[in-house]
Structures are given as C-alpha cells and as structure tokens.
Amino acid sequence: MVILFVLIALLVLTVVVAANRYLWRRLVRDTTSGPGPARRAGAAAIAGGWVLAVGALVAERSGAPFWLQRTLAWPGFLWLALSVYLLLAVLAGEAVRPLLRRFLERRARDRTPAAGTPVPQPQSVPAGARSPEQPQQPEEPVSETPAPSRRLFVSRVVGGAAAAAAVGTVGYGTYGVLRGPRVKRVTVPLAKLPRAAHGYRIAVVSDIHLGPVLGRGFAQKVVDTINATQPDLIAVVGDLVDGSVKDLGPAAAPLAQLKARHGSFFVTGNHEYFSGAEQWVEEVRRLGLNPLENARTELPWFDLAGVNDLAGESEGQGPDFTRALGDRDTKRACVLLAHQPVQIHDAVEHGVDLQLSGHTHGGQLWPGNFVAAAANPTLAGLERYGDTQLYVSRGAGAWGPPTRVGAPSDITVIQLASPQA
Known part of the structure; x- marks a missing residue:
C-alpha cells in the first residue's frame, strides 16, 4: 500500500512538473526574445505560485495557526484554479497557433509583388525641381530595431489571449462564489405525502465550507438567503466547515439566526471529520440546529432522518441506516439527509422516499464535473432510483479555490407535492 501511494505521488508530481514546464515554455520562453530577467521572473512566478498552493493545502490539513492559513489560502488556492485554466487555454491555443501563422504568411505573400510584375520607376526630375505628381514628403527616421519575428509575434498573441482568458474565467468564477449562492426551486412529488403537507418547503444547503477563505460575512449571506425563502424546514447536509471550532466558531455564529417553522437540522459531511466532528456537532446544537446522528424525528406529515457521513467510519461514527430507519412506520413518507449521493443505495433498501x-x-x-460524475451516481439535480428520489445540491460555497466554473452555487428550496392535492 505504501509503495502504491509513493508511485501515485511520483506520477502526480511528474505530471505537475511537466505541465508547468510546458506553461513556462509557451507563456514565458516563447514570448520573450532571449534569456534575461523576463524569463527568470516568469519561472519565479510559476514556482512561487505552487509553493503558495502547496503551503495552503498543508497549512489547512495540519492545523497550522489560523493567521497563517488565511495568509496562504487566497493566493495559493487562486493559483490552483488559475494554473488549471492557463493550461487549458494554452492547449486550446495550439489549435489557433498554426492558423494564425498561415494567415500571416498569406498576408505577407499578398503584399510581395509577384515575379514579372512591372515595378513603377521614379521619374527623372531636374535637381531642385519638384515633381507635380510626386509631392515632396518628409523623410521618416529608419528604425534600427528589427520587428519581432513572425513566430515570436504568434507566440505573444496566443500567450496573451490564453492568459487573459484564464484570468477572466477565474475572476468571474470567484466573483460568483463571493457574491453568494442563488436560490433554486424544485418541486418533488411524494406518493405517501398527505394532502395537508402539499407545498411544504425544505431549504437545502450543503458544502458551505467556512474556512480561511470563506468566513463570517459569507455565512451571513447564506443565512440571509435562506431566511428570505421563508422555509418550513432547513436542512444543512454536511461540509459546513474546514477547520476547528476554535478558529471558525465566530464565522459560524450567524447560523444561530436561521429561522424555519419546524427548525433547522444538520448532518455531518466528510470535511467535518477532518475538522473535529464531535465538537462541531455540539457547536451547531448550541447555535440552535438539530444534529441528526443516525437518528430520526417524526414531523407532523413525514419522517425526517439523517445519517452520518461515510468518512465517520474511520472514527467508529459511520452511517447506521438501521438505527435511523429500522423501526419506522413505512406508511409515512420519509425524507433522509445524507451528505454523499452514493448513500442512495442504502436509502433505497430502507424505503426512503427522498x-x-x-x-x-x-x-x-x-x-x-466529468470526474465528479464518474464518482457519484448523481452529479446535481433530481433523479429517481426505483421508488426513491435523490436530490443533489451543488452547494453554497467552495473548497480549495473560492471559484466555480460551470457549476454555480445554490441553495435549493424543495417544495413537496402530494398526489392527493
């Protein structure tokens, strides 16, 4: 197992080094006319970005002083996102590069007189006289600096466009996260839901990821957005934090303001088990949320259950579906809170409705998204598995880079529908 881990680590390191050497070659070496300060600065910027990125990851996972985590997080995690889109943009530029070069060559040929084409000759004009057809023009200074070669020009155009596209993509994706999640509304019919519960609203929020980047101000935005929907019930389905209660307790404090007719409920995600799950369960309880640790509560019209995340198995606190669902009345509708979509197979076996x-x-x-889709039965949205429906939220925050591209953050209001209505 150790040998396998070392081999995978070496493979990842090799790929990262090769990719960054390629970036340096295309963005720095090919866009400069020769060795000098510009190339050294480019190499330093790429290497420095990775030093910050690795430092941010290590600081977060090792429980380094919180001020150090915050210092490294912004530049380090943003570099991770930027390096991904720089690489993608430069790779896309490889298709543009030969097209641009051919265009410039054709343009140069069109400007060059063809063989056998008569070239106008200057008329002989007596000394001191001015030709009426050719007015005297002021002499232009001749530049002694040669123009950049065609290859250098193409590299600069493609490299500049790739850098601009990457910076713009990461900038817009980061703005989307910091702006706060948008509200989605989804209607879910439940066959066992009584008519009196038709239109019942559950606000679902997941993956807030409070940490060295997203702090108290972000938590306040999430709380305000949820409260504005006036839900009947609030479900916080894991990955609330990336850090200890000591460091992030103040950031999570706005959760005490959550308001819903039937209360707010919480289940652990895998990141809680990296951050001290037992302490966070007690902290959210203190803030007024109801933790469902392999437990169930009977609401007026349906059962609400919750199971621990799979990551809790390493601490003897994994999911226990029998404990949460084993003795319930199966004639009642059941809604289950479970952080990971892969837990749907156990939910189907235990007759969960949603x-x-x-x-x-x-x-x-x-x-x-292609990697995430391969690892999860449902990437996002509502799907049916037999008699059980699964809804997966994209989450409110972000882990690592505070950036989202092609996967906007959301808070979802699930509106339950009764067939009897």
Whole structure:
C-alpha cells in the first residue's frame, strides 16, 4: 500500500512538473526574445505560485495557526484554479497557433509583388525641381530595431489571449462564489405525502465550507438567503466547515439566526471529520440546529432522518441506516439527509422516499464535473432510483479555490407535492 501511494505521488508530481514546464515554455520562453530577467521572473512566478498552493493545502490539513492559513489560502488556492485554466487555454491555443501563422504568411505573400510584375520607376526630375505628381514628403527616421519575428509575434498573441482568458474565467468564477449562492426551486412529488403537507418547503444547503477563505460575512449571506425563502424546514447536509471550532466558531455564529417553522437540522459531511466532528456537532446544537446522528424525528406529515457521513467510519461514527430507519412506520413518507449521493443505495433498501445530499459541488471547476460524475451516481439535480428520489445540491460555497466554473452555487428550496392535492 505504501509503495502504491509513493508511485501515485511520483506520477502526480511528474505530471505537475511537466505541465508547468510546458506553461513556462509557451507563456514565458516563447514570448520573450532571449534569456534575461523576463524569463527568470516568469519561472519565479510559476514556482512561487505552487509553493503558495502547496503551503495552503498543508497549512489547512495540519492545523497550522489560523493567521497563517488565511495568509496562504487566497493566493495559493487562486493559483490552483488559475494554473488549471492557463493550461487549458494554452492547449486550446495550439489549435489557433498554426492558423494564425498561415494567415500571416498569406498576408505577407499578398503584399510581395509577384515575379514579372512591372515595378513603377521614379521619374527623372531636374535637381531642385519638384515633381507635380510626386509631392515632396518628409523623410521618416529608419528604425534600427528589427520587428519581432513572425513566430515570436504568434507566440505573444496566443500567450496573451490564453492568459487573459484564464484570468477572466477565474475572476468571474470567484466573483460568483463571493457574491453568494442563488436560490433554486424544485418541486418533488411524494406518493405517501398527505394532502395537508402539499407545498411544504425544505431549504437545502450543503458544502458551505467556512474556512480561511470563506468566513463570517459569507455565512451571513447564506443565512440571509435562506431566511428570505421563508422555509418550513432547513436542512444543512454536511461540509459546513474546514477547520476547528476554535478558529471558525465566530464565522459560524450567524447560523444561530436561521429561522424555519419546524427548525433547522444538520448532518455531518466528510470535511467535518477532518475538522473535529464531535465538537462541531455540539457547536451547531448550541447555535440552535438539530444534529441528526443516525437518528430520526417524526414531523407532523413525514419522517425526517439523517445519517452520518461515510468518512465517520474511520472514527467508529459511520452511517447506521438501521438505527435511523429500522423501526419506522413505512406508511409515512420519509425524507433522509445524507451528505454523499452514493448513500442512495442504502436509502433505497430502507424505503426512503427522498434523499437530500450535496458533496459533489457539481464538479466546481469545469472539466472537474466529468470526474465528479464518474464518482457519484448523481452529479446535481433530481433523479429517481426505483421508488426513491435523490436530490443533489451543488452547494453554497467552495473548497480549495473560492471559484466555480460551470457549476454555480445554490441553495435549493424543495417544495413537496402530494398526489392527493
């Protein structure tokens, strides 16, 4: 197992080094006319970005002082996102490069007189006289600096366009996260739901990821957005934090303002088990949320259950569907809170009507959605598995880079519908 881990680590390191050497060659070496300060600065910028990125990851996972985590997080995580889109943009530029070069060559040929084409000769004019057809023009200074070669010009155009596209993509994706999640509304019919519960609203929020980047101000935006929907019930389905209660308790404080007729409920996500799950369960309880640790509560018209995340198995606190659902009245509708979509198979076996999940972030950074889709039964949205429906939220925040591309953040208001209505 150790040997396999080392081999995978070496493979990843090799790919990262090769990709960054390629970036340096295309964005720095090919766009400069020769060795000098510009090339050294470009190499330093790329290497420095990765030093910050690795430092941010290590600081977060090792529990480094919170001020150090915050110092490294912004530049380090943003560099991760920027490097991805720089690489994609430069790769796309490889298709443009030969087209641009051929266009310039054709343009140069069109400007060059063909062989055998008569070239106008200057008329002989007596000394001191001015030709009426050719007025005297002021002499222009001749530049002693040669123009850049065609290859250098093409590299600069393609490299500049790639850098602008990457910066614009990451900038817009970061703005989308910091602006706060938008509200989605989805109607879900439940066959066992009584008519009196028709239109019942559940606000689903997942993956807030409070941490060294997203703090108290972001939590306040999430709370205000949820409260504005006036839900009957609020479901926080995991990955609330990336850090300890000591560091992030103040950031999570706005959760105490959540308001819903039947209360707010919480289940753990995998990141809670990286951050001290037991402490966070007690903290959210103190803030007024109701943790469902492999437990169930009977609401007036349906059962609401919650199971721990799979990551809790390493601490002996994994999901226990039998404990949460084993003795319930199966004639009543059941809504289950479970952080990871892969838990849907256990939900089907236990007769759950609707599972609410998060975890995937919808991929967060395109083309990461293809990887996330391969690892999860549902990437985002509503799907049916037998008699059980699964809704997966893209999440409200972001992990790592505070950036989303192709996977906008959301808070979803699930409106339950009764067939009897």
